[in-house]
Amino acid sequence: SVRELFLVSGLGAKKVSALWANDIDSLEELIMAADDGRIEAIKGFSSKSAIKFKASAEFAINSKNRMRLDEAWEISEYFIDLINSKFNKEIAFEAGSFRRKLETIGDLDFIIKDLAINELVRFLQDFVEIVKEEDNRLFANFNGRELSFLSVDKDYFGWAWLLETGNGDYREMLLARAQSQGYRVKDWQLLKDSKLVKTTSEQEALDLLDLPYIIPERREIAKPKPIENIIELKDIHGLVHNHSTWSDAVANIREMLIAAQDRGYNYLAMADHSKTSYYANGLSIVRVYAQAKEIAEIRAELKKQGSDFGLLHGIEVDIMTDGSLDYPDEVLASLDYTVVSVHQNFTLSKAKQTDRIIKAISNPYASILGHLSGRLLLRRPPYEIDQDAIIDACAQTGTIIEINAHPARLDMDWRYLIKAKEKGCKFSINPDAHETSGFDVVKFGLMMARKAGLQAGDVVNTAPTATNFLAQLKEFPFKL
Numbered sequence: 001s002v003r004e005l006f007l008v009s010g011l012g013a014k015k016v017s018a019l020w021a022n023d024i025d026s027l028e029e030l031i032m033a034a035d036d037g038r039i040e041a042i043k044g045f046s047s048k049s050a051i052k053f054k055a056s057a058e059f060a061i062n063s064k065n066r067m068r069l070d071e072a073w074e075i076s077e078y079f080i081d082l083i084n085s086k087f088n089k090e091i092a093f094e095a096g097s098f099r100r101k102l103e104t105i106g107d108l109d110f111i112i113k114d115l116a117i118n119e120l121v122r123f124l125q126d127f128v129e130i131v132k133e134e135d136n137r138l139f140a141n142f143n144g145r146e147l148s149f150l151s152v153d154k155d156y157f158g159w160a161w162l163l164e165t166g167n168g169d170y171r172e173m174l175l176a177r178a179q180s181q182g183y184r185v186k187d188w189q190l191l192k193d194s195k196l197v198k199t200t201s202e203q204e205a206l207d208l209l210d211l212p213y214i215i216p217e218r219r220e221i222a223k224p225k226p227i228e229n230i231i232e233l234k235d236i237h238g239l240v241h242n243h244s245t246w247s248d249a250v251a252n253i254r255e256m257l258i259a260a261q262d263r264g265y266n267y268l269a270m271a272d273h274s275k276t277s278y279y280a281n282g283l284s285i286v287r288v289y290a291q292a293k294e295i296a297e298i299r300a301e302l303k304k305q306g307s308d309f310g311l312l313h314g315i316e317v318d319i320m321t322d323g324s325l326d327y328p329d330e331v332l333a334s335l336d337y338t339v340v341s342v343h344q345n346f347t348l349s350k351a352k353q354t355d356r357i358i359k360a361i362s363n364p365y366a367s368i369l370g371h372l373s374g375r376l377l378l379r380r381p382p383y384e385i386d387q388d389a390i391i392d393a394c395a396q397t398g399t400i401i402e403i404n405a406h407p408a409r410l411d412m413d414w415r416y417l418i419k420a421k422e423k424g425c426k427f428s429i430n431p432d433a434h435e436t437s438g439f440d441v442v443k444f445g446l447m448m449a450r451k452a453g454l455q456a457g458d459v460v461n462t463a464p465t466a467t468n469f470l471a472q473l474k475e476f477p478f479k480l
Contacts, residue, residue, distance in 0.1 A: 001025065001026065002016065002019075002020050002025040002026070004026055004027045004060070005019060005020075005024075005025075005026075005027065005030065007027070007057075007060040007063075008027070008030065008053055008056040008057050008060055009056045009059075009380060010049075010052065010053065010056065011053065011056075014044075015044065015045075018042055018043070018044060018045075019033075019039075019042070022038060022042055024038065024039070027057045027060055027061050028061070030053060030054065030057045031054050031057050031058060031061075033050075034050040034051065034053060034054035034057075035054070037050075039053065056381075059381055063378035063379070065106060066104040066105060066106050066378055067104065067105050067145060067378075068103075068104060068105075068377055068378060068407045068408065069098075069101065069102075069103055069104070069105065069407045069410070069444055069447070070407035070441070070444065071105075072098045072105040072108060073098075073444075075108055075142065075145060075147075076094050076098055076108055076110075079092065079108075079110060079127075079142075079147070080092045080093070080094065080110070082127065083110075083112065083120075083123070083124075086123055087115065091112055091113045091114060091115055092110055092111075092112055092113075093110065093111050093112075093113070093161065094108075094109070094110060094111075095109040095110060095111045095150070095161065095164040095165050096108065096109030096148070096164065096165065096166060097109075097166070097167070099165050099216045100165065100166065100167065100216050100217055100219055100220065100451075101216070101217045101447035101448075101450070101451060103377060103410045103413075103414070103448065104377055104378060106146070107145070107146035107147065107148055108145065108146070108147050108148070109147075109148045109150070109164060110147070110148065110149045110150070111149075111150045111151075111152060111157075111160060111161055111164050112149055112150065112151045112152070113152060113153075113154050113157050114152075114153060114154040115151055116151065117133065117135070117136050117137065117138055117149075117151045118133075120138060120149060120151060121133055121138055124138070124140065124149075127142070128140035128141060128142045128147065129141040129142070131146075135187075136150060136151045136152065136187070136188075137149065137150050137151070138151075150164055150188070152188055154200060155196075155198045155199075155200060156188065156189045156190070156196065156197075156198065156199060157199070157200055157201070158199035158200055158201040158202045158203070158204050158205040159188065159189065159190050159197075159199040159205040160188040160189070161202055162174055162202050162205055162206070163175075163188060164188075165216050165219060166219065167219055167220050167221075169220075169221055169222040170214075170219040170220070170221065170222055170224070172222065173222040173223060174209070174211075177209045177211065178190060178209060181208075181209060183197070183208075183209075190205070190208070212226040213226075214226060215230060215450060217447060217450040217451045218450070218451060218453060220451070225453070227453040227455070229455050229456070230450050230453060230454070230455060231446065231449050231450060231454050231455055231456050231458070231459060231462070232446075232456075233442070233443060233446055235456040235459070235462045236265075236429060236442060236446065236459070236461055236462060237265060237266045237267070237461065237462060237463060237464050237465075238265060238266060238267040238268070238269060238310070238461040238463065238466065238469050239260050239265050239267070239268050239269065239430075239431060239433070239439055239442070239461075240269040240271070240314075240339075240368070240428050240429075240430045240460075240461050240469070241269065241271045241314075241316065241339045241368070241370065241402065241404075241428070241430035241431065241432050241433075242256055242268060242269065242270055242271060242431065242432070242433045242438075242439075243270075243271065243272050243273065243316075243432075243433065243434045244256055244270060244272055246272045246281075246283060246287065246291050247272035247273040247277070247280050247281045247282055247283060248273060248280040248281050248434060249272075249433070249434040249435060250434065250435045251435050251436050253270060253294060253295065253298060253311075254298060255436060256268060256270070256433070256436060257298065257309070257311060259436035259439060260309075260439060261309055263439055265439075266308075266309065266310060266464060266465055266466070267309065267310030267311065267312065267465060267466035267469065268309075268310070268311055268312070269312040269314050269336070269337065269466070269469070270291075270295070270311070270312065270313060270314055271314040271315055271316040271338075271339045272291065272315060272316065273315075273316055273318075273343075274315050274316065274317045274318045274326035274327060275318075275326055275327070276318040276320070276326050276343070276344070277316075277318055277343050280343075282318070282326075283315065285327065285328075285331055288315065288327070288331055288334070288335075289334070291313065292313050292334060292335075295311055295313045298311055299311055308465070310465055310466025310467070310469075311466070312336040312337060312466055312469075312470070313335055313336050314335055314336055314337045314338055314339060314367070315327070315335055315338055315339075316338075316339045316340075316341055316370060317332070317338045317339065317340050317341070317366075318340075318341065318342075318343050318344070319340050319341060319342045319343075319356060319357065319360040320356075321344070321345045321348070321356065322356070322359070323355065323356040323357070323358070323359025323360045324359070324360070324363075325338075325340060325360060325363055325365065325366065329365065329477075332365035332476075333365065333476055333477070333478055333479055334479075335365075336470060337367040337368065337470060337473055338365055338366060338367045338368065339367065339368045339369075339370040339402065339430070340360050340361065340363070340366045340367075340368070340369060340370060341369075341370030341371055342356070342357065342374055342383070346374055346383040347383070348383070348384075349384070350384035350385060350386060351386075353383055353384060353385045354385045354386040354389055354390060357369070357372070357385065357390055357393075358389065358390060358393045361390070361393055361394055361397055361399040362393065362397055364474060364476065364477045365474075365476055365477075366397075366399055366474070367399070367400060367473045367474055368399070368400040368401070368402050368428050368430075368473075369390075369394060369399050369400070369401055369402060370402045370404065370430075370432075371402060371404040371409050371411040371412075371432070372385075372387065372390065372401065372402070372411055372412045372416075373385065373387065373411050373412060373413065374411070375409065375411055375413075376408050376409065377407070377408055377409065377410060379408070382411075382413075387412070387413075387416050387419075388419065391416065391419055391420045391423055391425060392423060394420065394423075394425050395420075395423040395424050395425050397474070398473075398474050399474065400425075400426050400427060400428050400460055400472075400473060401417075401420055401425050401426070401427050401428075402427070402428055402430050403417065403427050403428065403429045403430065403445045403448055403449055403459075404430055404432050404445065405429055405430060405431050405432065405441045405442050405443075405444050405445025405446070405448075406431065406432045406438075406441050406444070407441060407444045409432070410444060410445065410448050414448040414449075414451040414452045415452075417448065417449065417451075417452035417454065418452045418453065421452060421453070421454060421458055426458060426459070426460050426472065427449065427454065427458055427459050427460070428459065428460050428461050429442060429445040429446060429449055429459055429461060430445065430461075431445070460472040460473070
């Protein structure tokens with residue numbers, strides 16, 4: 001419908017109305033109109049804008065059939081709990097791309113242990129739309145999302161779970177390895193000398209093939225490297241990059257602090273918006289100093305209570321179009337740390353956007369580079385930048401790279417995290433919280449860190465105290 005056109009970046013009511021008047025009333029029609037010249041013929045459009053709107057329409061179409069990791073998490077938990085509760089045993093498990101924790105998910109895959117598929121169908125038909133049932137697999141639809149359930153015998157569960165988790169390259173490696181060692185695969189089962197081989201767990205199946213166990217998050221290539229002591233949620237001790245009612249959040253600093261303490265963290269690093277983000281109630285210089293006074297008062301209260309909980313004063317400082325930062329040095333020097341981020345002017349050329357960011361992180365007061373690519377998953381693609389050049393600059397300047405844990409961002413991309421780790425960069429897994437429940441998204445950032453094979457030593461907010469955290473950042477040239 002014509003409403004779909006509002007999904008295209010850069011199309012407002014006026015332009016959508018012009019398209020509609022020319023019988024362009026869907027994403028598919030827009031793409032065809034861009035190809036056949038109809039868009040550039042409309043007043044107010046050009047060949048350049050037609051190319052841009054076509055790319056954005058294609059992005060929107062691809063996004064419609066995928067979901068963010070947080071939506072997939074909720075659906076997966078719902079069905080696993082539903083099935084396990086009904087049959088009073090742990091028989092339902094996640095599989096596929098969700099088990100590997102890709103940042104966006106197409107269909108959701110489940111594997112069910114020791115339950116006949118017809119029994120599963122009888123139970124689930126009250127909760128889902130049954131699409132198709134074949135042999136030991138059920139295809140279903142739930143609120144427009146595609147689901148797949150594979151039912152296997154518990155004796156052969158391990159091998160089936162490996163294959164059903166994937167990805168395709170990893171699965172092909174497993175099949176080739178099994179064949180090279182004299183095994184045959186039939187209906188998700190391993191056979192040797194025409195006899196079924198028991199594999200009750202993934203580890204048992206991997207041991208048969210003399211292969212190491214790789215965590216599911218890292219099974220995105222045929223032969224992922226085993227990495228010991230990959231980071232876990234318990235390793236994160238501090239919540240970094242958080243907003244309050246001083247800018248655009250719904251909780252004040254004291255409420256955020258109590259929520260952080262209740263969750264067992266050791267320190268909270270605030271980072272409200274800077275003045276150029278006026279639409280987010282960004283802080284003027286006067287308000288920065290007023291906030292510093294409140295934070296000092298809260299610190300004094302904590303000390304009086306005998307608490308060693310750390311509270312840090314930072315700002316998410318806008319990176320200006322020319323690469324400068326949003327405050328003069330004397331204001332930046334008054335802070336404990338900064339997160340520097342791009343919030344405006346996303347359409348610069350690749351060279352100018354890259355230079356802008358590199359200039360910003362070369363500033364000695366730039367502690368952490370926030371949400372590097374600017375992407376909003378399934379809503380807005382990354383702006384054009386040379387991420388490799390920015391990674392090199394972060395490594396050279398000692399600027400920490402944020403892993404923004406909000407499921408709408410998950411930025412930087414885990415594929416680039418691998419490159420950044422190889423260059424010696426350090427990272428901070430940050431919730432970018434605007435409410436107390438926002439702290440709970442840290443787990444999604446952790447998933448990206450695990451996909452990249454990061455260890456606790458790669459992530460600065462695994463530091464046990466606020467003081468230890470600050471010691472891993474750039475040392476400010478002078479401190480007020």
